[in-house]
Amino acid sequence: MGKTLVVGAGGVSHAAVHKMAMNSDIFTEITLASRTKAKCDAIAASVKERTGVTIQTAALDAMDVAATVALIKETGAEILVNLALPYQDLKLMDACLEAGCHYLDTANYEPEDVAKFEYHWQWAYQDKFKEAGLTAILGSGFDPGVTSVFATWLKKHKLATIRQIDVLDANGGSNDQAFATNFNPEINLREVLAEARHWENGAWQVTPAMTHKVEFDFPGIGPKNMYLMYHEELESLSAHFPEIERARFWMTFGDAYIMHAKVLENVGMTRIDPVMHDGKEIIPIQFLKTLLPDPGTLAEETKGKACIGDIATGQAKDGSGEKTYYIYNICDHEECFREVGSQAVSYTTGVPAMIGAAQVLKGNWVEPGVWNMEQLDPDDFMDMLNNHGLPWQVHELDGPVSF
Structure with a gap:
């Protein structure tokens, strides 16, 4: 159906x-580009070995708009799938506008020198994409992404309104590392150590990072400590579902992870501002990233499961009063590795990126403008989750959450 350029x-x-290569009827030609072409070549070799599909690779500086425009035109890409760093979102959106290409990403823009990720920078592109007749899809990972689609599916099929929603993300996986992050260490630590914010009664409520802890019994995993955090889908859900009174995001962390993260913060290793070291300017968190394990190399040794989903309460569509539903996916690290050579955290973000891009190429989500996932029709996306490795379940609970 379409030619696709993946960046990152x-x-x-x-x-x-x-997963794109496994759906070659939709993704007819795939080009993978990154600053380090050798990384692209390694992925291409794995794709060829596992699927028999040949993908093209290219070197690209994602901050170079002209170079990205040239590559879009060279490849004839109909959609650019941005799986690079969130610092690069706006530059890649600029390139898509200039080249006449649809856009999709998995995480909202964040300035490199300020640990603050918000959608307003990308929402400001609404008129530009609308006037260009192009579609930009924001946050097509799992959270954000699938969790937002879960909410929309509940509103379409179960609930007339959503009064409160909690997004719960549990990684029950383990490996042999003393300290390792599940995804890019720089982005992970910036996110985890940011102050916690949640939406309640029409305003943002702020608490210090990692201070609000609750134990929850996760399906397929068991009891885990989860911490209140800020996550970008809270901003978009509260904006697009104005009836929401409270929206919160929770993520699980072990005690060892919290201890390491706090120590690194206390000694200055998570700083994002430049410091002088031995006559050279360095950014501590970027130096720390070079010392920590690359999450992509830990897939083979990671065991256990992840469980991510929403618990939403609102008025039932059938008029039977207030109902609470828990909708979630359970993903096994070892099964992900057997299928594509990834651990579950990469898989649960990469598969929804593929499915979101497929919605554009299939014509389901082609509407000029900039859109968050909860603004789009959920049904085919939800069907594809079931058919492409991320099956979901929905259960009615006895009542709203008590935490």
Whole structure:
């Protein structure tokens, strides 16, 4: 159905490109580009070995708009799938506008020198994409992404309104590392150590990072400590579902992870501003990233499962009063590795990126403008989750969450 340019060659890209190659009726030609072409070539070799599909590779500086425009035109790409760093979102959106190409990403824009990720920078592109007749899809990962589609599916099929929603993300996986992040260490630590914010009664409520802890019994995993955090889907859900009174995001962390993260923060290793070291300017968190394990290399040794989903409460569509539903996916790290050579965290982001791009190429989500996932029809996306490795379940609970 379409030619696709994927930018970025990390763990998420590894999973997404393999799944695109497994759907060659939709993704007729795939080009993978990154600053380091060798990483693209390694993924391409794996794709060829596992699927028999040949993909093209290219070197690209995603901050170079002219170079991206040239590559879009050279490849004839109909959609650019941005799996690079969130610092690069706006430059890649600019390139798509200039080249006449649809756009999709998995994480919202964040300035490199300020640990603050918000959608307003990308929402400001609404008129530009509308006037160009192009579609931009924001946040087509799992959270954000699938969790937003889950909410829309509940509103379409179960609930007339959503009064409150909690997004719960549990990684029950383990490996032999003393300290390792599940995805890009720089982005992970910036996100985890940011102050916690949640939406309640029409305003943002702010608490210090990693201070609000609750134990929850996750399907397929068991009891885990989860922490209140800020995550970008809270911003878009509260904007597009104005009836929401409370929206919160929770993620699980072990005690060892929290201890390491706090120590690294306390000694200055998570700083994002430049410091002088031995006569050279370095950014501590970027130096730390070079010391920590690359999450993409840990797939083979990671065991256990991940469980991500929404618990939403609102008025039932059938008029039977207030109902609460828990909708979630359970994903096994070892099964992901057997299929595509990735761990579950990369898989649960890469597969939705593939499915979101497929919605554009299939014509389901082609509407000029800039859109978050909860604004789009959920049904075919949800069907594809079931058919492409991320089956979901929905259960009615006895009542709203008590935490």
